[in-house]
Amino acid sequence: MSGWRTLTLLGSAAAAALTAHSLLNARGLRVPPLDPPPVPGRVSVLVPARDEEEHVAACLGSLLDQVGVPDLEVLVLDDASTDRTADVVTATAGTDPRVRLLRSAGPEPGWLGKTHACHRLAGAATGDVLVFVDADVVLAPHAVAAGVDLLRGAGLDLVCPYPRQLALTWSERLVQPLLQWSWLTTLPLRRAEVSPRASLAAANGQFLLVDAAAYRACGGHAGVCGEVLDDLALLRAVKAHGGRGGVADGTALATCRMYDGWEDLREGYAKSLWSAFGSAPAAVAVGAGLALTYLVPAAAALTGSPVGALGYLAGVVGRYAAAERTGGRSVPDAFAHPASIAVLLGLLADSWRRHGRGELTWKGRTL
Known part of the structure; x- marks a missing residue:
């Protein structure tokens, strides 16, 4: 058997196995209730x-508009904005006593902007549950109550009900669905908790709920102050201190459009993708695995390989199932899965290149 045929067979087998795993994960994915009971205790919603x-006005x-949360406080931190963010918050909140606007002059040395903002917000919060919400996220009216019910009912210390990702342009449609697809495909969700x-x-971190006591016990954002992927680092800290946590289905709870077009998307992934796998060798290994599993079979299928065609279709089925499960666009986008993987690998290489040159910035700050 030639080397290319061997690679095609291995890649196709891996694609089939991972798709089977994703289908099992989709069946066991935790789903928050659509009609949750009222939340006992105080809840702090924190918006950097x-x-x-x-x-921020829509957020x-x-x-x-949240229902079922009788004791709710909403804290918004204006992180040295250069626009009218603070004015919009004040105008939207009006005289609502549940809302407090905090202000920051920017992060202290050793901190990144978002970790510092979240740390400040958590320090001012008085709730039993802390709910971190990004300013570009819009929640359904029952979202906070449903998230708290899931957190408490499942015995978790941290949970991320993954918002439905809005993808409008070609680049967003290629790349953004890979967020949910990646953990549905590769992560044993219940074991990971x-x-x-x-x-x-x-x-x-777009929509993240954490028990306040567990947050403080693990050091909170102070323990992950320099982490670009602070949400992932915070979960790891909670679990390292004996806590439980992970992702859930937030499709019916929240929506988010992370990026607006190619340039915005490229800059966003450049700032963080280099840190996703821990080290350069690990990133190379992951990239090689993705290429073997999803690019090699597709390329072989173009040359008439039946095995390659089966591997390509396995990848398409996995992408289709993930989209259907998480509110994404399944057809025709799933058929472009190899192109999505190719673009992701390009973004990964670009992120490492810029990181190595010290060129990474975000919202006017050097990372």
């Missing part, structure tokens, strides 16, 4: 905001 005048409006292994973790 820097230059978010275009988004804050959705927070003020309890395992302290750093590799068995997935999180999303």
Whole structure:
């Protein structure tokens, strides 16, 4: 058997196995209730905001429309914005006593902007549950109550109900669905909730709920102050201190459009993708595995290989199932899965290149 045929067989087998795993994960994915009971105790919703005048009104409006949370406080931190973020928050909140606007002059040495903002917010919060919400996220009216019910009912210390990702342009449609697809495909979700292994973790800071006592016991954001992927680092810290946590289905709870077009998407992934796998060798290994599993079979299929065609279709089925499970666009986008993987690998290489040259910035700050 030739080397290329061997690679095609291996890649196709891996694609089939991972798709089978994703289908099992989809069946066992935790789903918050659509009609949760009222939340006992105080809940603090924390919104870090820097230059978010275009988004923060919709986010804050959705927070003020929450139901089933009788004791709710909403803290928004204006992180040295250069636009009208603070004015929009004040105008949207009006005289609502549940809302407090905090202000920051920026991060202290050794901190990144978002970790510092989250740390400040958590320090001012008085709730039993801390709910971190990004300023570009819009919540359904029952989202906070449902998230708290899931956190408490499942015995978790941290949970991320993954928002439905809005993808409008070609680049967003290629790349953004890979977020949910990646953990549905590769991570044993229930085992990951309890395992302290750093590799068995997935999180999303767009909508993240954490028990306040567990947050403080693990050091909170002070313990991950320099981490670009602070959500993932916080989950790992919680689990390292004996806690449990992971991702859940937040499709019916929240929506987020992370990036607006190719340039915005490229800059966003450049700032963080280099840190996703821990080291350069690990990133190379992951990239090689993705290429073997999803690019080699597709290329072989173009030359008439039946095995390659089966491997390609396995990847398409996995992508289709993930989209259907998480509210994404399944057809025709799933058929472009190899192109999605190719673009992701290009973004990974670009992120490492810029990291090595010290060129990474985000919202006017050097990382």
